[in-house]
Amino acid sequence: MSAEDENTTPTNFIRNIIQSDLDSGKHHAVQTRFPPEPNGYLHIGHAKSICLNFGVAEDFRGKCNLRFDDTNPEKEDDEYVNAIIEDVRWLNFEWDNLCYSSDYFQQLYDYAIALIKQGKAYVDSLSADEIREYRGTLTEAGKESPDRNRSIEENLDLFARMRAGEFEDGKYLLRAKIDMASPNINMRDPALYRIKKAHHQRTGDDWPIYPMYDYTHCISDAIENITHSLCTLEFEDHRPLYDWVLDQVRTDSHPQQIEFARLQLKYTITSKRKLNQLVTDKHVSGWDDPRMPTISGMRRRGYTPASVRDFCDRIGVTKKDSFIEMAVLENSVREDLNEHAVRVMGVLNPLKVTIENYPEGQVEGLTAKNHPQKEEMGTREISFSKTIYIERDDFLEDAPKKFFRLSVGREVRLRYAYYITCTDFVKDENGEVIELICRYDPETRGGSSPDGRKIKGTIHWVSAGHAVDASVNLYDRLFTHPNPAGCDDFSEHLNPESLTVLTRCKLEACLAEARTGIHYQFERTGYFVRDSETDSLTFNRTVTLRDTWAKIDKQNQ
RNA sequence: UGGGCCGUCGCCAAGCGGUAAGGCACCAGGUUUUGAUCCUGGCAUGCGCAGGUUCAAAUCCUGCCGGCCCAGCCA
Numbered sequence: 001m002s003a004e005d006e007n008t009t010p011t012n013f014i015r016n017i018i019q020s021d022l023d024s025g026k027h028h029a030v031q032t033r034f035p036p037e038p039n040g041y042l043h044i045g046h047a048k049s050i051c052l053n054f055g056v057a058e059d060f061r062g063k064c065n066l067r068f069d070d071t072n073p074e075k076e077d078d079e080y081v082n083a084i085i086e087d088v089r090w091l092n093f094e095w096d097n098l099c100y101s102s103d104y105f106q107q108l109y110d111y112a113i114a115l116i117k118q119g120k121a122y123v124d125s126l127s128a129d130e131i132r133e134y135r136g137t138l139t140e141a142g143k144e145s146p147d148r149n150r151s152i153e154e155n156l157d158l159f160a161r162m163r164a165g166e167f168e169d170g171k172y173l174l175r176a177k178i179d180m181a182s183p184n185i186n187m188r189d190p191a192l193y194r195i196k197k198a199h200h201q202r203t204g205d206d207w208p209i210y211p212m213y214d215y216t217h218c219i220s221d222a223i224e225n226i227t228h229s230l231c232t233l234e235f236e237d238h239r240p241l242y243d244w245v246l247d248q249v250r251t252d253s254h255p256q257q258i259e260f261a262r263l264q265l266k267y268t269i270t271s272k273r274k275l276n277q278l279v280t281d282k283h284v285s286g287w288d289d290p291r292m293p294t295i296s297g298m299r300r301r302g303y304t305p306a307s308v309r310d311f312c313d314r315i316g317v318t319k320k321d322s323f324i325e326m327a328v329l330e331n332s333v334r335e336d337l338n339e340h341a342v343r344v345m346g347v348l349n350p351l352k353v354t355i356e357n358y359p360e361g362q363v364e365g366l367t368a369k370n371h372p373q374k375e376e377m378g379t380r381e382i383s384f385s386k387t388i389y390i391e392r393d394d395f396l397e398d399a400p401k402k403f404f405r406l407s408v409g410r411e412v413r414l415r416y417a418y419y420i421t422c423t424d425f426v427k428d429e430n431g432e433v434i435e436l437i438c439r440y441d442p443e444t445r446g447g448s449s450p451d452g453r454k455i456k457g458t459i460h461w462v463s464a465g466h467a468v469d470a471s472v473n474l475y476d477r478l479f480t481h482p483n484p485a486g487c488d489d490f491s492e493h494l495n496p497e498s499l500t501v502l503t504r505c506k507l508e509a510c511l512a513e514a515r516t517g518i519h520y521q522f523e524r525t526g527y528f529v530r531d532s533e534t535d536s537l538t539f540n541r542t543v544t545l546r547d548t549w550a551k552i553d554k555q556n557q
Numbered sequence: 558u559g560g561g562c563c564g565u566c567g568c569c570a571a572g573c574g575g576u577a578a579g580g581c582a583c584c585a586g587g588u589u590u591u592g593a594u595c596c597u598g599g600c601a602u603g604c605g606c607a608g609g610u611u612c613a614a615a616u617c618c619u620g621c622c623g624g625c626c627c628a629g630c631c632a
Contacts, residue, residue, distance in 0.1 A: 037632050139559045183560040185628050194630035213632050237627050316570050321625050325568045328581050447590045458590050523591045549592040
């Protein structure tokens, strides 16, 4: 690795382990997998796992599978598998094989029979409540079930009948025979199979019994010859069980489970259950509401795959619980958008300006750059006329000295157009300023003066007769609390101002044909994309520009 | 008071016995027809705390302190 690469190629303890496994010859190729359960939409936390698993495979020239962990049919749905596939594709990763745990139901079942034959698993008739009682507590050992020493023949018979659908849900359970006194509760004869007469999205009504996660995951990994099985910290206690199952079962490989800390982002939540609740309780419009930390929400909001991937590279991978600041994500988004977004002008809160000395009815075309630093992005023509709109915020009746914008007697530059000086303003009956009267300097066409006088402020504008009307959605953080998930009721901390809908915004004419997926910078206000779910002309603000003035203004107050 | 794991700058994060990378944030300047971008500089005598080993410790040892996870027939 060269010195230049040090900042761009992430290094972390997992990559170090993989590198040494490759160096030592333990493995000759890397095989990972991203194993979502299709019971909800993917969020930014999953993006971290996706970038890790696919990223590692990519960088070590290995492969990564996309595997749906679909062993709980009651909560899973095809809607979710399709959304997940779309999201992974959007992030621009390519999987080796697309698999489902349900593909292995028969093998899993066969392995279970083998386990029973080895005397390592038994059918228990204890009820769920009894099992909980028998399990013991964190500080006390559990008790062995009366069925623990059922004969192998009887276990085989019972398990076969479970599979045949002879029993009602909950009547029997297949358990591993490990150690009821283990200090690790996961090892106290964990459940392997439960009876659940539920219809499965893929296997239909073939199975009245479904395997549990601990049993399924490790075997699925082994079947796919996964070399490094990366998962989050809460599964650390499950690793002994992961290894136990693979030690009992005859598989060709024994993947290594490695745990890392899940992503936590300040002022939002990354829990499928809670996100689901936001949708169900209508706090947001859906899983893809642009305020949601879901991948589909971020996509609709205008985040780019590159920015999400960059973010994941920056935050690192460790075993430490941490909370990432939103600013890191926003920085990644701004960095990518600054590079690629097309510059245009859009007035969000219009204030009419009449240029008194500009000829009535005259219209002239001015040339604007599509990107200030990138000539190759070209230019476009914009229309200028006697009546224009500027941003309300760009005029102040009583302006402080450092306010480089309009006020009576002050001169500013209209971007790419002329210098104008405010001479007067009009108020309505409520005392609200509704119009500005200005004079322009004909010598400053294009935005520079022959006398070279310095103009501190440049503001954006749009010609009244040429602008298109649009709605604009402004988004702010969804929660007012940095850790809503840690509160008793996270819904109490919803930010009432997370969405501001602006109507009749005045945008540059070219935006009438704006297409979803094209990123724009409305100069001086932020990055925007056309909303994908609305027919009328509606834009979503992806993120604001950095605003030093807002910061100064705030400090002065 | 069972087990597992974690503590390096406000937020992340390198570091793996040789004298504290980097990013975000923040602060101070410069350039600028976006108060944007960009550029320059500043920002841990210190690595949870206390002892010990060593010529040398964030790195090794011991003991504390603090935090997270586990008692679903969820994943």
